[in-house]
Amino acid sequence: MLEIRGLTAGYGRLAALKSIDLEVRTGEIVFVVGPNGAGKSTLLKTISGLMVPTGGTMTFNGEPITGQVPEKLCRKGLALVPEGRSIFRTLTVRENLLLGGMIRKDKAEAAADLERVLAIFPILKARYRGVAGHLSGGEQQQLAIARAILQRPSLMMIDEPSLGLAPLVIDQVYDSLRQLNADGLTLLVVEQSTARILDLASRIYVLRNGHVALEGSASDLADGHALEEAYFGYSDPQAAQA
Numbered sequence: 001m002l003e004i005r006g007l008t009a010g011y012g013r014l015a016a017l018k019s020i021d022l023e024v025r026t027g028e029i030v031f032v033v034g035p036n037g038a039g040k041s042t043l044l045k046t047i048s049g050l051m052v053p054t055g056g057t058m059t060f061n062g063e064p065i066t067g068q069v070p071e072k073l074c075r076k077g078l079a080l081v082p083e084g085r086s087i088f089r090t091l092t093v094r095e096n097l098l099l100g101g102m103i104r105k106d107k108a109e110a111a112a113d114l115e116r117v118l119a120i121f122p123i124l125k126a127r128y129r130g131v132a133g134h135l136s137g138g139e140q141q142q143l144a145i146a147r148a149i150l151q152r153p154s155l156m157m158i159d160e161p162s163l164g165l166a167p168l169v170i171d172q173v174y175d176s177l178r179q180l181n182a183d184g185l186t187l188l189v190v191e192q193s194t195a196r197i198l199d200l201a202s203r204i205y206v207l208r209n210g211h212v213a214l215e216g217s218a219s220d221l222a223d224g225h226a227l228e229e230a231y232f233g234y235s236d237p238q239a240a241q242a
């Protein structure tokens with residue numbers, strides 16, 4: 001579904017992504033994990049068109065998408081739930097959700113999707129007329145994901161869905177990701193922590209200092225050793241000394 005080859009991007013002279021190769025196949029949940037500053041958010045921003053790459057190619061469903069603007073990519077079925085969720089805090093839950101479906105012309109189907117989303121996230125149904133800024137962190141995360149679903153993406157990218165959430169709430173958010181994936185949504189999820197991802201992931205990429213340090217299926221990486229080594233850079237002499 002998504003194929004990335006030799007992708008580079010950065011901020012001025014800082015190279016944040018150094019020749020990234022990555023792919024997401026239809027039906028997968030792919031996780032990208034890595035420490036602070038590894039380039040995870042930059043990767044999602046570049047895929048979703050918020051940043052222009054300095055090199056490399058990206059294709060989505062076989063079509064070249066390198067350098068395309070976010071609105072166009074959104075219409076092609078790519079949705080991003082950014083870090084920090086970026087919901088509209090002064091609007092109601094309902095209004096936030098309606099904004100998600102705004103770009104759609106199939107209004108009857110959008111209404112049916114809204115019902116489906118409220119069934120997946122019952123807390124949003126309970127708080128439907130309430131102000132989004134009054135939701136807890138976990139509820140806001142669910143709202144951000146629900147709003148992205150209403151764009152009817154074929155690939156949803158989520159930047160650190162567990163950020164700042166209590167373990168029980170992370171379980172709820174991850175359960176909803178599992179359910180969405182079972183319903184046919186392909187997911188590319190960025191997380192800083194490797195805890196909990198093995199149960200959910202189809203495949204995992206470890207990003208360090210802007211490059212892919214490791215890629216493997218969840219079953220290949222199940223014992224966690226290779227994952228830890230790549231994450232902390234034990235096989236990288238410079239990182240090991242630091």
Ligand SMILES: Nc1ncnc2c1ncn2[C@@H]1O[C@H](COP(=O)(O)OP(=O)(O)OP(=O)(O)O)[C@@H](O)[C@H]1O
Nearest residue numbers: 011014016034035036037038039040041042043192
């Ligand atoms: N707006 C910016 N201007 C300049 N440098 C930036 C900017 N945003 C990120 N960087 C730098 O780019 C590199 C990659 O940052 P990025 O935010 O992509 O990492 P990350 O893996 O998402 O980290 P975190 O888990 O802390 O969010 C870091 O060195 C960071 O300091």
